[in-house]
Amino acid sequence: MNTTIKAYAPGILLAVVIASAAKWIESLMGQGFISASVIALFIGILLHTIRRPDPEFQKGIRFSSKMLLKFAIILLGASLNITTILQVGRISLFVMLFTLTACFGVGYFVGKAFGLNWKMSNLISAGTGICGGSAIAAIAPVIEAEDRDIAFAMSATFIFDMVMIVLFPLLGSWLGMSDTAYGLWAGTAVNDTSSVVAAGYGFSERAGDFAVMVKLTRTLAIIPTVLIFSAVQFHQTRKRSKTGRIAVKVSSIVPYFIGLFLVMACLNSLGLIPTSIASLLKSISKFCMVTALAAIGLNTSFKEMKQEGAAPMLHGFIISLLVVLVALLAIRMQLATGMFA
16 A cells, blocks of 8 residues: 555655646736646646656656546536526527537537547537536546647637637627627637636626626536547447447446536535535535646647647637637527527
8 A cells, every 4th residue: 555655646746736836826817817727737748848757756647647637527516506507598508509519510620621630629629619628627538538639628728718818808898799798708608717707707797797607507518528429439449349349338438437427416406515515626626627737737748749730729729719700690699589688
């Protein structure tokens, strides 16, 4: 037991230190400017570039990048309330149906045109279409994505979020949008939660409140998305097998951590998890996710990322622009029908 702890401790401790530093830097920068997850990822990549971690760190780093990521997703379920859909209603669901369809549909062809592997392409689309880092973190283990794929997807999501934080309030005012319409637009088209907060409240308090509510509903899209990708991964695994047949198990289609994630979400929706406990679990989930992304950064070579060229970032730009435009078009359609003011 002591030998096992000694083998894993150095790598885990290094990831935790980076995560703690990232959280501190995030607090200095102010709400919504840049998330700790992105900061931790970039610090990890920078340290790897300066000097690759010694072998004694590798076991702990691998554990942090894989197991802690799954643990973070399980705990994330405790902060999701399926009944949120009913609170926000059909207004946001109508827009999300358009954006998600466009995001994954067009994203598939854009990824193929740029020669990206399907895992990286879909992680970028998921991060852009659903909810940034949380969606990427949830889907990555299901499709067995490489750390480099995760790093690219996170980077693409982060870069365009930074642009949206500045431009969205200005565009909303220029377009003469109401608080509700703008909140729906920001909550649907901006990716990371912290960025939604910054872009939403940058317009008005009412718009910010509604944007956050829409974002929570959008986060629930993780549930069907991971189930779909679990089935896709199962199909890919069966195709690679020599016989073309593998035993069908529930765990093959719905990984254990996704099952537990769903259990936690259901328990919270039924009111069986006290608010204080749900808040604590969400905080732990966030820190575990930041730690996992620090480890992913430590495993990611900047030289290898450079070899991929500008294609992943261009993919992210196209999909981000698509989501912004499709969401705006869908909202205009709702305004035309008098669905909301």
